[in-house]
Amino acid sequence: MLTSLTDHNRFFVVRPPNGRYGRRFAHGECVAPVNTGEFPECPMCNVPIGMRSWLPPRTVRLSSMQQKKVADFIWGAGFSFLVSERVAKACVTKNIKGMHVDVEKVQVLPPSPGNAKTEALSGKSLPNYYSVSIHWPGASLDKSQTQVTKTGVTCSYCQSGHLLKIDKIAIDLESWDGSHIFYLRELPGFIIASQEFKLNADEFSWSGLHFIPVEVVIYNEMTGIAIQKID
Numbered sequence: 001m002l003t004s005l006t007d008h009n010r011f012f013v014v015r016p017p018n019g020r021y022g023r024r025f026a027h028g029e030c031v032a033p034v035n036t037g038e039f040p041e042c043p044m045c046n047v048p049i050g051m052r053s054w055l056p057p058r059t060v061r062l063s064s065m066q067q068k069k070v071a072d073f074i075w076g077a078g079f080s081f082l083v084s085e086r087v088a089k090a091c092v093t094k095n096i097k098g099m100h101v102d103v104e105k106v107q108v109l110p111p112s113p114g115n116a117k118t119e120a121l122s123g124k125s126l127p128n129y130y131s132v133s134i135h136w137p138g139a140s141l142d143k144s145q146t147q148v149t150k151t152g153v154t155c156s157y158c159q160s161g162h163l164l165k166i167d168k169i170a171i172d173l174e175s176w177d178g179s180h181i182f183y184l185r186e187l188p189g190f191i192i193a194s195q196e197f198k199l200n201a202d203e204f205s206w207s208g209l210h211f212i213p214v215e216v217v218i219y220n221e222m223t224g225i226a227i228q229k230i231d
């Protein structure tokens, strides 16, 4: 129940508003050559628990360059999200833990390829953007309350396997390392934010983020993430 949690220890699943490829905000796509490094691995079973690291030079083509559509958080294919310079700076001044911001800025290109003049001017009116990597694991699931269905699980630590559905996510507060944004040990596909992260997002009016309280998140592999209806 939402009411059993205090403001201090609420957590949220962070999502792109209207889906990763929604029309409200521009999304991005990596432009070749894409240089990648190693997968992050489970220390117990060595299974990859996330995407390969993305190495510079990093270039992203946006689906739109309209300023109102280019949010502080740009979601896309080949990376989780990019953050605008003001987000990167605020995360330093507010000591946000759990998100490593890469030093080199990402080159941002407009939607239509091949127009050298447009590409030369691209991004001039936009802030700088940076790629990030999100910390894993920031916390574990509370086994007594969580209802997650997976098949083919071979590792008791990362629980890697085929995720079929989630009926309830409950975070074990004892296992939380204090990160403000992170992946759960057993659900590395879901970005989790703490209450403090959300307060900063609200304070600075960061655009391009949608927060769903973890308690009401449900998931089905056929339909994706949804919000549980509460009677």
Ligand SMILES: [Zn+2]
Residues within 6 Å of the ligand: 042, 043, 044, 045, 046, 047, 155, 156, 157, 158, 159, 160
């Ligand atoms: Zn493992």
